[in-house]
Amino acid sequence: MADCQDAMLSSLYDAMRDGNLDETIIRIIESLDPEALKLKISDKGKTALHTAVTYGHERIVEELVNRMSNDHESLAMYDSDGYTALNLAAVLGKWRMVKCMLRIDFDLISIRHSREKDLPVVMAIDFGQIEMARNLYYLAANKGLISQNDNQEIQDCATLFTRAIYTGTLDIALELIRTCPNLALALDKDDKSPILALASMRHSFPSGIQLGFWKQRIYSCMRIPPVPPTSSETRLNILNEGQCQRNQKDQNIISGIMQLYEMKKIHDQYNELLSLMCKVISKSTTQQLLDGLVYSAICRATENGIFEFVSKMLEVDQQFIWARDGYERNIFMLAVLHRHEKIFSILYSRDMMMKYNSLTCLLDVNKNNILHMAGMMEHSTRVNQIPGAALQMQRELQWFKEVERLVHHKQKESTNENGFTPRQLFTKNHENMMKEGEKWMKDTATSCMVVGILIVTIMFQVAFTLPGDNNRDSGLFRVFMIFDALSFFLSSTSVLIFLGILTSRYTEDDFLKNLPRQMIIGLFTLFCSIATMMITFASALLIILNEQLRISIPLICLGGVPIFFFLWIQFPILKDMIISTYGPSIFDRKMKPKL
Numbered sequence: 001m002a003d004c005q006d007a008m009l010s011s012l013y014d015a016m017r018d019g020n021l022d023e024t025i026i027r028i029i030e031s032l033d034p035e036a037l038k039l040k041i042s043d044k045g046k047t048a049l050h051t052a053v054t055y056g057h058e059r060i061v062e063e064l065v066n067r068m069s070n071d072h073e074s075l076a077m078y079d080s081d082g083y084t085a086l087n088l089a090a091v092l093g094k095w096r097m098v099k100c101m102l103r104i105d106f107d108l109i110s111i112r113h114s115r116e117k118d119l120p121v122v123m124a125i126d127f128g129q130i131e132m133a134r135n136l137y138y139l140a141a142n143k144g145l146i147s148q149n150d151n152q153e154i155q156d157c158a159t160l161f162t163r164a165i166y167t168g169t170l171d172i173a174l175e176l177i178r179t180c181p182n183l184a185l186a187l188d189k190d191d192k193s194p195i196l197a198l199a200s201m202r203h204s205f206p207s208g209i210q211l212g213f214w215k216q217r218i219y220s221c222m223r224i225p226p227v228p229p230t231s232s233e234t235r236l237n238i239l240n241e242g243q244c245q246r247n248q249k250d251q252n253i254i255s256g257i258m259q260l261y262e263m264k265k266i267h268d269q270y271n272e273l274l275s276l277m278c279k280v281i282s283k284s285t286t287q288q289l290l291d292g293l294v295y296s297a298i299c300r301a302t303e304n305g306i307f308e309f310v311s312k313m314l315e316v317d318q319q320f321i322w323a324r325d326g327y328e329r330n331i332f333m334l335a336v337l338h339r340h341e342k343i344f345s346i347l348y349s350r351d352m353m354m355k356y357n358s359l360t361c362l363l364d365v366n367k368n369n370i371l372h373m374a375g376m377m378e379h380s381t382r383v384n385q386i387p388g389a390a391l392q393m394q395r396e397l398q399w400f401k402e403v404e405r406l407v408h409h410k411q412k413e414s415t416n417e418n419g420f421t422p423r424q425l426f427t428k429n430h431e432n433m434m435k436e437g438e439k440w441m442k443d444t445a446t447s448c449m450v451v452g453i454l455i456v457t458i459m460f461q462v463a464f465t466l467p468g469d470n471n472r473d474s475g476l477f478r479v480f481m482i483f484d485a486l487s488f489f490l491s492s493t494s495v496l497i498f499l500g501i502l503t504s505r506y507t508e509d510d511f512l513k514n515l516p517r518q519m520i521i522g523l524f525t526l527f528c529s530i531a532t533m534m535i536t537f538a539s540a541l542l543i544i545l546n547e548q549l550r551i552s553i554p555l556i557c558l559g560g561v562p563i564f565f566f567l568w569i570q571f572p573i574l575k576d577m578i579i580s581t582y583g584p585s586i587f588d589r590k591m592k593p594k595l
Contacts, residue, residue: 016051016052016055016057016060017051017055026059026060026063045079045080045081046079046080047074047077047079047085048064049061049064049065049068049074049075049077049085050077050079050083050085050088052064053085053088053089053092053094053097054088054092056092056094058094058096058097058100061085061089061097061100061101062100065100065101065104066104068104069104069105072105072107075101075104075105075108076105076107076108076111078114082113082114082115082116083113083114084108084111085097085101086098086101086102086108086109086111086120087111087113087120087123089101090120090121090123090124090127090129090132090136091123091124091126091127091129092127092129093124093127093129093131093132095131095132095135098120098132098135098136102139108120109121109136109139109140110140117189118159118189119140119156119160120136121133121136121137121140121160122156122159122160122163124136125160125163125164125167125169125172126163128167130167130169133164133169133172134169134171134172137160137172137175141175141179154183154186155186155187155188155189157176157180157183157186158183158186158187158188158193158194159188159189159190160172160176161173161176161177161183161186161188161194161197162188162190162192162193162194162197164176165194165197165198165201165273166197166200166201168204168266170266170269170270170273173194173273174269174272174273174276177194177273177276177277177280178276181276181279181280182280184276184277184280184281184292185280185281185284185288185289185291185292185293185294186292187291187292187293192293193292193293193294193297194277195277195281195292195293195294195297196293196296196297196300198270198273198274198277198297198309199297199298199300199301199304199306199309200300200304201270201306202304202305202306204266204267204270205267205270205271205306205307205308205309206267206308207305207306207307207308207342208304208305208306209263210385271308274308274309274312275312278312278313278315278316281294281313281316281317282316282317294313294320295320295323295324296325297309298310298313298320298323298331299323299324299325299329299331299334301313302331302334302335302338302340302343303325303334303338305338305340305342305343305382307340307342307343310331310343310346311346314346321359322359327364327365327366328362328363328364328365329364329373330359330362331343332344332346332347332359332360332370333362333364333368333369333370333373334373336370336373336374336399336403337373337376337378338378338382339378339382339383339395339399340382341586341587344587345587347359347360347406360406360407360408360411361407361408361411366416366417366418367414367415367416367417368416369407369411369414369422370403370406370407370411371400371403371404371407371411371412371422372416372420372422372425373403374396374399374400374403374404374422374426375400375420375422375423375424375425375426375427375428375429375430376425376429377396377429377430377433383395383396386580387572387576388437388440388573388576389433389436389437389439389440390437390438390440390441390511390515390516390519391516391576391577391580392433392437393430393433393434393437393508393511394511394512394516394580394581395580395586396426396430396433397508397509397511397512398512398586400422400426401512402585402587404422426508427508430508434506434508434511437511438506441501441504441506441515441519442501442502444519444573445498445499445501445502445519445522446498446502448494448498448522448523448526448570449494449495449498449499449502451526451530451566452491452492452494452495452498452526452529453491453495455487455488455491455526455529455530455533456488456491456492456495458533459484459485459487459488459491459529459533459536460488462484462536462540463481463484463485463488476539476542476543477539477543479535479539480536480539480540480543483532483533483535483536483539484532484536486528486529486532487529487530487532487533487536488529490525490526490528490529490532491525491526491529491533493521493525494522494523494525494526494529497518497521497522497525498522500518501515501518501519501522504518513581516577516580516581517581519573519577520574520577520578520581523570523573523574523577524574527567527570527571527574530563530566530567533563534556534559534560534563537556537559538552538556541555541556
């Protein structure tokens, strides 16, 4: 008899796997003994219900659940991977199956994974089934399952909270912090707190994104209406009226403005979440802050460059400025190490400099001071976002010089445990970058010098090959000669400047001002020589064609196309160098955080 049941279960598995008609599968189920539905299919580790869920047979799931309606043990059975049938449906996003099971036995919503010990709502959010997680959360909240009656329930809620933050499911996160404010400092199953999770979400705050000029203007003008908390009526309708559908507008966004709107909305929600957490932190004891990993969160936010987070924390309590990470690095050492100028600029406040000047004298576990941090290079440093090795080297020197200006002379000459002073450490760590910067400078100078030499040669020859005849227009001829001479002198100047770049000594400090200045002058004079060459070319055409505009204008435009493309490709280099060398400082000395 047992062998017969095993054979029937195997045929049932094959039928569901092969996608046979539901009627065929139901006939097989009807021929089985009710007790056989509790058995696991041989070599598969799954019951018939698990199999139906896996292969998406909703009608079969409903039939099996109805047959097990008075048998909680059968519905709560685990497969070989530790999932109940409801857990499996949750991670697969099968809401109709989940709804069917919960109508028969609502207690299934609180049965955990046998090994991971996660609730279905947590598993759903971990597997990216956000709508499923929302529905399960609101059902659990309506039934009073989201509470803090014991340590296990607190840990469950904290786990759901951190997962909601990581996945951007902010409606659940905001509901949790409003319902249970103390969850902000509770630890989840991985011993992480929600405030630490929030400090890890760099791109969820405005400081974590970079927008162009127009996008930034549009973003700044947008106003997002506040979203009220979800009402209890909405929660009650989930099980009775089917799956809630999100606004399909999110899936059909093709407009850049709508994308900016969604981005702004997410940023506002994260800021609201941060504000609610800060209210809890402001009322917490020192031990609660330590247990809730608040100091670790501040250091994590500093590493990630989340200025909003750090600034908000310092508004709550100015003593957070003394927070240190596992290497005994304070937030300003971390800001320098990871090149986050907005956070470092907090030190420029006059009050901060007077009160906390001693912060620049602290050492980490390896006896590195804050100037040593400027000499280090982290893999996550933002300098990699700067185009060109020469500009990267310039930015690194700007950081070193700025930090050097703040520290005492003793810190400039102090050595770490490896015997390096800050300057020696800078030279050691930036050796490859300096070589790459030298190569970039020489390659760029060589390419531009070739163009400059061609222009010099052409303009010199043109000066002795006059266009037209003796009846040429004296005004146009005067324009031709003036701009030919200008182009010749400008291109000659650019060639000499680029030659100076090629023969430079290439010391470290040359990358700060000298080399960028020469490159700016060389590129600028080269661009001007090209422009004057085009005017010379246009005036020559007008002279030769006796000012026949119908012919000369199209020829002039056609001849300017390659020149335009050259300028279009090379102009960004000039622009970046001018901004980096003569633009506003990356350090805001006027920043005054509200402390």
